[in-house]
Amino acid sequence: MSHIDLSVNLCSIPLANPTILASGILGTTKAFLKRVAENGAGAVTIKSISTEPREGHKNPTVITFEAGMLNAVGYSNPGVDAAAREFSNLQDVNAPVIASVIGTQKGDFVRVVEGLSDSQFSAIEIPLSCPHTPGFGLLAGQGTPEATFAITSEVRKVTRLPIFVKLSPNIPEICTIAKAAEDAGANAITAVNSMGPGMIINIEAQRPVLSFKVGGVTGDALRPIAVRCVYDLYKAVKIPIVGVGGISTGRHAIEMMMAGASAVGIGTGVYYRGIDVFKKICGEMTQWMEENGLDNMNKIVGVAHD
Amino acid sequence: MSHIDLSVNLCSIPLANPTILASGILGTTKAFLKRVAENGAGAVTIKSISTEPREGHKNPTVITFEAGMLNAVGYSNPGVDAAAREFSNLQDVNAPVIASVIGTQKGDFVRVVEGLSDSQFSAIEIPLSCPHTPGFGLLAGQGTPEATFAITSEVRKVTRLPIFVKLSPNIPEICTIAKAAEDAGANAITAVNSMGPGMIINIEAQRPVLSFKVGGVTGDALRPIAVRCVYDLYKAVKIPIVGVGGISTGRHAIEMMMAGASAVGIGTGVYYRGIDVFKKICGEMTQWMEENGLDNMNKIVGVAHD
């Protein structure tokens, strides 16, 4: 196995392998980040942080269905001050840590980035694409090219860390928005956030199951949509792409990278296959590459394009 | 079982039950329509017809994955003249038949509707929402409120049959478009068409599987999105809604109707459960209604709303 090299260099951040824990999955505490890194993730992302603490939506907030998962957690988070305490001394985590930063106003993003600047984060991710939290993302108009440009530019001014802008799969003009992010100085695109929103109704209760009624769809259902987004983005922007959506096997990861992703985010996969999904995916990738005579990730990224 | 009444009245068309064969599934020949009706469908829709014959995209055109199906058939159809021959004497079909009419220009819709006017269709469906055929639907800008209004108005002038406007789940402003259709004289909304598009890459071939590269996602993956669209539309328009997307069981059908659908379209369900999926769904609905003490569809439509 030794001659297969899974490492990637993402905006000058060296990752031992291309699997990244997606934001909002387990990334609530430093202890979880450590555990996920021990289970093989090449990098880990914290759950999104806002200026003030947020309780999020009431339960049920996450529910599974035949084809994936539906969630409306509502960006619960302890706020930037408590987060700065929780995520200190990040060198203890055995993989680069990406901060996820949210806000309702441009200034919020700046305040959170500044509040986290003493922590040893390796990059800042800004999701402008949540489909189910009032005041944030799509519900606050952050998913337009203009807003994306404006927010990214502000964040650019206050950090020298790589900025990843996270986009929604819902928007037909995903490439236009990605270009706006690139123009504003983003260093990578994270594609994609959850899609929809969707709704699941419990027919005996005659009511939507999620307390927020609707939630973002993730997992298997999202994968073909995410792969298409990454395929389109690969042609549209020059900066690298982190492909996220429905990845839970080595084959899925390779598919996403062939579409054009330089690394892959994994969320719902933790549910499908356990916390060691990262190790499993890397093992499967290594085996497939051996069988198919490929020895490093450059032979894979973007090769599905003519 | 006899006291349970599944019948619905959709724009004055009496249906023995709310299950409708969705457009593009088996609706290529009159023989298939007959067979599907014999297998319990309350109504059947023909595969979309354009003015001229179309070969559609090359194969692979339809492919399944863990969470549903991906298709880019490319609107293959024999054109309106051959269709008028194929779909004559529709009284032989033991259920109302809905014509699906497509065009690249407003005038095309009119020509097709007129060309089919001697057949005994019960309604005209106009899908303005295909995500994967150049010249049609979303790829031709037909999914805007303006285009929807314009096309629906033209069709309204040349037919007295009920008009169903079929919408895409991709578009955040689905309610605005539905209202435009309603204002232009549509009698029902069909929600939804396939979503995405999505892409599946064969990693050994290093190429997208569909010859058109991308295709619309249907089946289980689509259901929560479709249910949410119908839930939103139910609040936005007064005309009835035909809920389509990922329905393959009686529970799914009831869920869609509780969201606000007056009837349900079934496509990918034919793959999941066979041609008799209509009978199976009706049986399951009847049994569930018995167990839950409900005896007709009025007790179900829209009840998930507060």
Added chain:
Amino acid sequence: MIEQPTMVKICDIVEESPGVKTFFFKYNLLFDPGQFVMVWIPLLDEKPFTISYMQKDIMGISVLKRGAFTHALHGKKAGDLIGIRGPYGKGFQLHTNSNACVVGGGIGIASLATVVDKLRDVIVIQGARTVSEIIYQKRFQGMKLCTEDGTAGFKGTTVDLLKELLKTHNLSKVYTCGPEKMLYKVFELCKNHGIDCEVSLDRYMKCGFGICGQCDCSGQRVCVDGPVFTTMELNTLEDFGKTTILKTGERVTLGNR
């Protein structure tokens, strides 16, 4: 395992004490003692409760009235529907041939009840603030009680009572659930006596299946990796007995109860 909430009809309600009611419903769910279900009241909320009764195809949960959700649950009547999904988590490991003792503080006894049902030959300690809070008195005859105010049984805490017991009994296993400060003391006491201990922890929960990251205890997901942890595991959990995570995700020092 039920993935999505399934509505079940409450078929019986038993008032165990002024503050605690047990809700029974017909459902045949395979579960291990110590596992829990998420209970849903549509339009309100959904919260975790351990299965406290299992008789053929009748299950029960015993609920202490605390805040909005448990108040609403206490307002339910027989015939009403509630949603359940689960069972979730890792339950207790039962060894029938050991001298075991079950130590329940407050409503914690509900999480231990099916352990007692299964092991039968086991010492049961139930602690409460006062006599009116004691539950399951008919169910577990011969239970050793303790109350803070001395209104029933031993006057003092469950830890004090367990200490007494250890003077005369040779225990090989202790199962415990209750306020975390108490759990920590029981755990320490057992460690000092070389007794194997299994502890059921309590953290704020959302998903219940290990995804949302809400229920952290030193990198363990209490909903999936717990709620029951063994002595060996507890040795590595720095947060145990010290900090917990609020609904916002904020880490706070554990209160005294």
Added chain:
Amino acid sequence: MIEQPTMVKICDIVEESPGVKTFFFKYNLLFDPGQFVMVWIPLLDEKPFTISYMQKDIMGISVLKRGAFTHALHGKKAGDLIGIRGPYGKGFQLHTNSNACVVGGGIGIASLATVVDKLRDVIVIQGARTVSEIIYQKRFQGMKLCTEDGTAGFKGTTVDLLKELLKTHNLSKVYTCGPEKMLYKVFELCKNHGIDCEVSLDRYMKCGFGICGQCDCSGQRVCVDGPVFTTMELNTLEDFGKTTILKTGERVTLGNR
């Protein structure tokens, strides 16, 4: 069953005749004689072919060069990859204890080849326009041949030859595949003689799994309900021998071949 095209490596290619090549690949697929796979050439197209060889874990398809796709297939070399999914459809029902005859017209013999392999003791008729089109001569020794131009075997059609055969043989079952006009004649002939007949039909195919509606024959999906139909079924198929459906979905009268 393979849902999505799986790339397999061509391990051997045999030229059966100037126009027909058999492509072998390693793959262990359970299938019934008469079932088919969809063969994919990335960036080009994907079309149906019956499995014509099955030896342990080596499968083969025999392909007649006709248009763009089969030309491209004929250009493949050993070591090249092609995609396959399937097997699809309903195959032949084999009864080993019957006096069976297999009647193949043109490349239709490929669809019948594994029937012959399985039944062994069976009369095989292969018809072609001329001797150079005859295939499988070594594979099926004692095959009865017929050619339109008389360059090999009986001069005339397979139907003529079958008629001759019926004078001396008592057949209880006929399996047939080839041009539909021929199939219809074989079916009629068998009906007149009270012989059970199974016919493999050919329709333009897209999905292969019964969804797209392309392959209609009187309401039967040739890809799922067929391609093999029995005498009883054929009696109800009005389109059989009369009309077929083009790629556009247009219904046309069947040509003479």
